[in-house]
Each structure stands twice: as C-alpha cells, then as structure tokens.
Amino acid sequence: MSEYKIVAKPGVGEFVDKKSRFIAHVYAIDSEEQAQGYIEELKKKYWDARHNCYGYVIGKNNETQRFSDDGEPSGTAGKPILEVIKGNDIHNVLIVVTRYFGGTLLGTGGLIRAYTKSSQDGIENASIVCKIQGIRTKIETDYNGIGKIQYIAASMGIKNIDTIYTEKVIIDITVKKEDYDGFEKKVVEATNGKAVFGEKEEAEFVVE
Template sequence: MQKEYKTVYAGGEGEIIEKKSRFIATVRPVESEEEALAFIEEMRKKYWDARHNCYVYSVGMNREATRCSDDGEPSGTAGRPMLDVILGQDIYNVAVVVTRYFGGVLLGTGGLVRAYSLAVQTGLAASTVITKKLGISLKVETDYSGIGKIQYIAGENGLPILDSEYTDKVILHLLVPEDQVQQVKKHITEGTSGRASMEKIKDVYFADVNGETKIWEC
C-alpha cells in the first residue's frame, strides 16, 4: 500500500474559450475502469452535439488502467496532453472528459495541446483534490485513571478518536498516521505507566476534506 496519494474527492467542471472554441472539462473520481468508461459514455450522451469528447482516465495505485483518446482531434493533441496533466499532478483514480464545441477557427497542433492541457487544469482546480494518507485504527484499553492522559496525547498529536466505550474499563479507538504509530504507542505506554494495552484493528486511509477528517478502509 502506498503511504499517501492524491486523488479526487469530488469532481468539478471547468470551461475555457480558445479562439471561439469552447472546451468544457468534467472531472470525476473513479474506482474501476468500468466506472470510468460509464462516465465517458455519460458525457458523450450529455454533449452529443459537440465536435469532440476527448478523455483520459487512470485507475489503480500502479496505474493499471490508464487510457486516453483524441476522439478525432489530430493525433497527440488532446488525449496525451490531458494525460500529462494527470501524471504531472500525480493524481490517481480519476477520469476527465474535455468536450469541445468548435468555434470555426483552427488552433493548430500547439494551440490544441495548450487548450486541452489548460482545460484539464481548470477542471481539476474546480474539483476537490485530496491527499489520502495511510494510518491505522488503534484500539487502546485502559482503566479510568489513564483516560485523561490518553485523551491528552491524542489531542497533542491531533489524533481523532473514532470511537469510545466506557464500562468497567475504557476503550478508545484512535486514528494514528502510519509514520507515528511507534511514537504514539511509546507515549501512551509511558503516560499510563504501562496500564494501557494497544491493538491494531485495521489499516485505513484518511484525508482532510474541508477541515474534516474522512476515513476509508484499505
């Protein structure tokens, strides 16, 4: 598993005008090639009267399914420049369709490359792009004398408390970034004088989305 990667949380739409031609970029997060192809077909139906619906998608942590299409534009002037933007920004699990309504003025090879590249950049700027980081759900079990110290350690390290149980003992589930696990365990052991037991429950990815921590199972 990658320790972190960039992806699209919420897609968006951007538009540019280049010599009277409209370029509309629609961005969508996708988890499979089937999802990407369904999105492309959706855009083709929506913009059925457009001259071109060029696309790019990249799915998988090793970019196992990565494709692009010029859709009738001169070879290498649309799909590849669109892919170069995705690769350049290092974004995974994303699909982009750039729809062109021809304005009657030829742009030339260089003009098309610039227009399709800028359209994708504009679409991504209108989307919510996040960085997912690898972490774990850590189960911490202690007595009531240790709860205050664990809450303090969680607060000091910015560790969200995912869940809590209060019975004859206290159980907290903490979200801990993968690169902080050993340090956090050490602090909890020292802070509770060894009265806390800890167990990794599962690996998760997490990200900050508009100031809120979101979590995904790996």
C-alpha cells in the same frame, strides 16, 4: 504508497479560445468499466460536440493509464489531459474534455494549452482529498490515562478518534501507518503500561 490524492466530489472546468469551447468533467473512478460509462454518458449529453477527449489513471501507483485524442491531432488532447492528472498526483480519476469547434484552427500549441487549462480548471473546481493508509486499534484505559492519550494524539495531529466512556474508557483510533509505532510507544510510556492495546487492523482514512 502511504497516502494519495483522490476526487471526493466531481468538478467541471470550462475554457474558451477563439470561440472553441472546452468543457472538462472530472470524476472519481474505480475501474475501466466505470470510466467508459462516464465517457459514453458525456458523449450522449454533448452529442453535437466535435470531440470528447479523455485521460484517466487507476491504481495507487497508476497501474492503468489511458487517454484518447478522439479525432484531434495526435498528442494534442488526451496526453495533455493525462499529464494534468499526473502533474496533480491524483489517483483513480477520469477527465473528459468536450470540445465545441469555434471555426478557427488553434494549432498544436493552442490545442495543448486549451486541453491543459480546461482540465486544470476542472480539478480546481472538484473536491480533492488525501486518502491515507493507517492502522486502527482500540485502546482500553482508565480515566487517569485518557487525558494523556488525547494530548499525545493531538500533538501528533491524529484526529480519527472515537471515545466511549464506561467504567473504563475505550478509545477507537486510526493512526497513520508510519506514525503508529511511535504513537504506541508514547502511550505506553505516558500511562506506565496501563493502557491496553487491542487488535490492529489496516484502515484508510481521508483528510481534506
């Protein structure tokens, strides 16, 4: 996967139906231990709530997927939360939805709708960014070549550039992995081979 969405800043969403209150917290996670830590933290914070249901995925390909109904009827809470995560195609994320019971049963459809809506609101209130797999390199060029390279980078939407001006110009640049070969070819042609590419290394960068 060359690019995938992650949570940059947590979010909170809230939904009320027939006096039942659903509070969704959205977190970025890197491990199951971290997920369990957030879940326990919220259980302590909302100690008087009836349920703390959750869903989470870990890995670029969602290798780890977990959910819990925490006492709600099977399939009405954890799975809908997980489906919201997968539907938004977000990775390494945990959503915990705390429910305060309002005294009126919502039924299976009502619960699924409430857990789905609160989870979606939580995601919309979080900051979601795209993490992209790239290749980082340094290009050495003369002052005649810098404008040409900057033009090529701009035309390809490349923004991860840091330029150092000395007797030569050193450009530290990160390019999407699938765009790198085309970028290098264009730079070589535009500078008649005078631009010198350094070592390549894999790198990730974030686009909001």
